[in-house]
Amino acid sequence: MRIKFIIGLILILSVILQSTVFDYLKIFNVKPDIVLIAVVILGLSLKLKWVMVFSYFAGFLKDMLGGLPFGINILILPLLGFLVFKLSKRMEIETKYVKTALVFIAVISQNLVVSLLFVLLGLDISIGVFFRFAIISSIYTAAIYFYLSKIIRIPQKITLF
Amino acid sequence: MAKKKFKKLITYLTFFLLTILLASLIPVFRSSSVDAFKYPLNIFTWINREIRAIIFFHRNFTENERVKKEISSLRQKIFIAEELSLENKRLKGLLSFKQSSPYVVVASKVIGRDPSNWSSTIIIDKGKRDGIRLSLPVITERGLVGKVIEVGNSTSKIMLITDPNFGVSAVLQRSRQEGLVSGTLGNLLIMRYLSADTDIKVSDAVVTSGLSQIFPKGIIIGRVKEIGTAFSGLSRFAMIRPEVDSSTLEEVLVVVK
Numbered sequence: 001m002r003i004k005f006i007i008g009l010i011l012i013l014s015v016i017l018q019s020t021v022f023d024y025l026k027i028f029n030v031k032p033d034i035v036l037i038a039v040v041i042l043g044l045s046l047k048l049k050w051v052m053v054f055s056y057f058a059g060f061l062k063d064m065l066g067g068l069p070f071g072i073n074i075l076i077l078p079l080l081g082f083l084v085f086k087l088s089k090r091m092e093i094e095t096k097y098v099k100t101a102l103v104f105i106a107v108i109s110q111n112l113v114v115s116l117l118f119v120l121l122g123l124d125i126s127i128g129v130f131f132r133f134a135i136i137s138s139i140y141t142a143a144i145y146f147y148l149s150k151i152i153r154i155p156q157k158i159t160l161f
Numbered sequence: 162m163a164k165k166k167f168k169k170l171i172t173y174l175t176f177f178l179l180t181i182l183l184a185s186l187i188p189v190f191r192s193s194s195v196d197a198f199k200y201p202l203n204i205f206t207w208i209n210r211e212i213r214a215i216i217f218f219h220r221n222f223t224e225n226e227r228v229k230k231e232i233s234s235l236r237q238k239i240f241i242a243e244e245l246s247l248e249n250k251r252l253k254g255l256l257s258f259k260q261s262s263p264y265v266v267v268a269s270k271v272i273g274r275d276p277s278n279w280s281s282t283i284i285i286d287k288g289k290r291d292g293i294r295l296s297l298p299v300i301t302e303r304g305l306v307g308k309v310i311e312v313g314n315s316t317s318k319i320m321l322i323t324d325p326n327f328g329v330s331a332v333l334q335r336s337r338q339e340g341l342v343s344g345t346l347g348n349l350l351i352m353r354y355l356s357a358d359t360d361i362k363v364s365d366a367v368v369t370s371g372l373s374q375i376f377p378k379g380i381i382i383g384r385v386k387e388i389g390t391a392f393s394g395l396s397r398f399a400m401i402r403p404e405v406d407s408s409t410l411e412e413v414l415v416v417v418k
Binding site (some may be wrong): 006012015016018019023026029030031033062065066067068072073111114115118123124125126128129132133137 | 274277278280348358
């Protein structure tokens with residue numbers, strides 16, 4: 001119960017940091033997505049049920065503070081959590097580099113889905129803005145994950161019971 | 162005897178003249194001789210310093226610690242003073258605008274920003290309790306900021322003009338040509354639906370037209386940076402540099418009346 005509570009707190013903290021501190025760490029007007037990093041780590045470490053629970057929670061928190069037309073994150077984050085979990089069952093994701101690549105792909109996928117939804121909603125997004133968001137935010141987030149995994153020990157498996 | 166005296170005199174005179182000569186030559190040799198002494202002097206000065214450092218090590222060490230603490234405390238104080246001075250400057254600007262403005266406004270602080278890259282919103286520390294309602298325009302003394310899209314009891318969410326979902330009817334201040342300004346997620350805004358023969362120039366001011374129910378007439382949005390023609394060729398568009406830099410917003414005014 002305590003670990004679940006701590007994970008919940010970490011997610012709340014990461015959304016708050018994302019909305020405050022990370023806004024001052026923008027590069028080319030793009031900030032890293034630490035909530036997504038948290039979801040990827042959870043996808044690699046928890047059982048599917050808890051991956052989904054915490055991914056929904058993270059998506060919910062992000063949508064609460066965000067201004068996107070509808071709950072896009074509550075759709076995307078559980079989907080990404082699910083895919084990361086399934087991928088971790090099919091192949092060995094052990095090294096830091098593979099995990100960093102996974103974070104990179106997850107951010108690119110998230111940006112692709114959001115931009116596609118924008119197009120469907122009839123909102124114009126220039127190619128330059130799309131590439132800036134897709135590429136720079138992916139590299140930035142992956143770099144943050146890489147250095148984070150160097151500084152703190154990220155657990156391979158988290159036992160909730 | 163006289164010869165001996167004369168010889169003595171000559172000797173004294175020679176010494177005297179030699180002294181005068183040497184004294185007059187000293188400035189000539191001084192720089193080169195000092196240069197020659199540079200390295201030995203340095204070595205001895207260094208030895209002297211090191212010996213003093215060893216002798217007074219403890220005293221210097223404690224003094225250094227004390228000075229370091231003092232510097233860190235002073236730095237902190239300077240930082241706080243600078244922050245207060247900047248805040249004071251900003252609030253003075255807002256206050257003078259609030260007093261001279263024809264609108265009834267509620268001043269509020271920005272307490273959070275959008276966690277995602279794909280939308281531009283901010284969260285402010287005023288809500289229903291302070292008279293904030295949905296769709297109210299938000300401004301600063303420099304120009305339009307956005308509109309209220311969500312209201313809580315003590316907080317509200319503002320959609321910034323840089324958000325692609327944002328749209329406001331606007332006119333070019335000089336030629337009174339109308340268009341629709343919306344965000345691009347980048348640093349610029351786009352003004353669409355300008356007729357093909359629009360009288361528009363770079364640096365023209367763009368202000369709200371007052372056609373919509375939400376935004377009062379004449380609030381400055383930005384200035385024209387680039388002009389282009391739409392893909393269809395039927396209309397023109399302009400890229401607008403907003404007057405308000407939304408990335409550095411710390412205080413805003415919500416127009417309640």
